[in-house]
Amino acid sequence: MQYFKLGRDWTDIAPNVRFKFYDAGHILGSAVIVVQIKENGSTKTIAFTGDLGRKNAPILCDPEYIQEDVDILLSESTYGDRVHEPFERTEAFIQDIIERTIKHQAKVIVPAFALGRTQELIYLLHKLFNIQGFPKIPIVLDSPLATRVTEVFKKHRNVFDSQSWKDFDPKKDLPLVFDHLTFTEGVQDSIALNSAIGPMMIISASGMMEAGRVLHHLKNNIENPNNTILITGFQAENTLGRRIQDGVKSIRIFNREYRVRAQVVTAPALSAHADQKELLDYIANTKGLKKLFLVHGEQGIINMFAELVRGQNPNLDIQIPERGQEFEI
Structure with missing residues (x-):
């Protein structure tokens, strides 16, 4: 097994479609992925946190905020119901x-x-x-x-x-x-x-x-x-x-x-997933966000976390997709 740290340069994967990575801080090599699609003269930016890590965790660098404006974010919500101890x-x-x-x-x-x-x-x-x-x-x-x-x-x-x-x-x-x-x-x-x-x-x-x-x-x-x-x-x-x-x-x-x-x-603090405060912070620091999809969490936790996000950003369109459900973006 080998580990390669990818840079944050854009990579073209098709005409008018490109992507880049940011460090997710979850495990060695984990990444937040950002995809940009140009179509009919407009650009749409979509990002997916994957498993998002924690600040100040041993070994790993902290999760990196996305520098670009993001239209749509898919965010994990594993621990949207709790705050980890130090x-x-x-x-x-x-x-x-x-x-x-x-x-x-x-x-x-x-x-x-x-x-x-x-x-x-x-x-x-x-x-x-x-x-x-x-x-x-x-x-x-x-x-x-x-x-x-x-x-x-x-x-x-x-x-x-x-x-x-x-x-x-x-x-x-x-x-x-x-x-x-x-x-x-x-x-x-x-x-x-x-x-x-x-x-x-x-x-x-x-x-x-x-x-x-x-x-x-x-x-x-x-x-x-x-x-x-x-x-x-x-x-x-x-x-x-x-x-x-x-x-x-x-x-x-x-x-x-x-x-x-x-x-x-x-163990009170040994979790590699961002907690409620860290998830809210990451979403709040995602610039230009118009729509949020909450995924990767138990249903009750996702519903509760969605209400917290709404309280933080009342104008944000928040979706909780069901298995097999399709959305046009």
């Missing part, structure tokens, strides 16, 4: 979990997206472990895909945000490498974690607990009340992760029932 809250939160894990010689199971969330976690843990006196435990990354993606991140520190150069000495300290972190190299290494004695933290995919090695770690650890399941990302409706997050008493993995006795907690 990233600083996560540091104390993780310290409490690690201290509890050390006390009980237990395990922390961290379902994490292979791209983005895993690298943010490694970065944050490294930063915390550099603090004198901060409690430390072994951290194991057990996800072949996440390991490969992390290698891509390591090769492209030149596109990390400026804060990373302040957090880590560029000559002595690589953000995604530290003494307490190890990577499993094969299936047998992963299986060996089942009988390993804590304290330790196991980061594994998939982030919504629907597949991957994390299912094996869940079934082997979720019935122990001393263990912790640390949820670090969005859990979609009807996923195993969402059911666990919502507090179900038992789950089914590989056709067997398991009681949920482990402590289940959600």
Whole structure:
């Protein structure tokens, strides 16, 4: 895998049709796309946020505002109903979990997206472990895909945000490498974690607990009340992760029932999606906007967020499209 940072120059894709990218700040390589179409002597500019990231997130640069006037914007609305807590809250939160894990010689199971969330976690843990006196435990990354993606991140520190150069000495300290972190190299290494004695933290995919090695770690650890399941990302409706997050008493993995006795907690600030304030800010800073389509969110959240946007811009035409619905632009 290779990563290429695209410039913000226009690229022609057809006569009278061109596009450009802006950094969306969601994951490495994510982009807001802007398309301009010239027809019958007029120009129409359409933009799509894709997944929009957060300001001051680890590793990533902040989302870039679109510099051109935009006629139509398609905006995500995943967290249109909430405001994330500051990233600083996560540091104390993780310290409490690690201290509890050390006390009980237990395990922390961290379902994490292979791209983005895993690298943010490694970065944050490294930063915390550099603090004198901060409690430390072994951290194991057990996800072949996440390991490969992390290698891509390591090769492209030149596109990390400026804060990373302040957090880590560029000559002595690589953000995604530290003494307490190890990577499993094969299936047998992963299986060996089942009988390993804590304290330790196991980061594994998939982030919504629907597949991957994390299912094996869940079934082997979720019935122990001393263990912790640390949820670090969005859990979609009807996923195993969402059911666990919502507090179900038992789950089914590989056709067997398991009681949920482990402590289940959600990190307060580890989200790669813009929150309500950040979404409102991005829309407000999109110049010349005439029509807004709200997408990528649960129906109730989108409806509520639409009302907030209307309060901010009463004259804006806001649409909430249904699946299969067509619009002429």
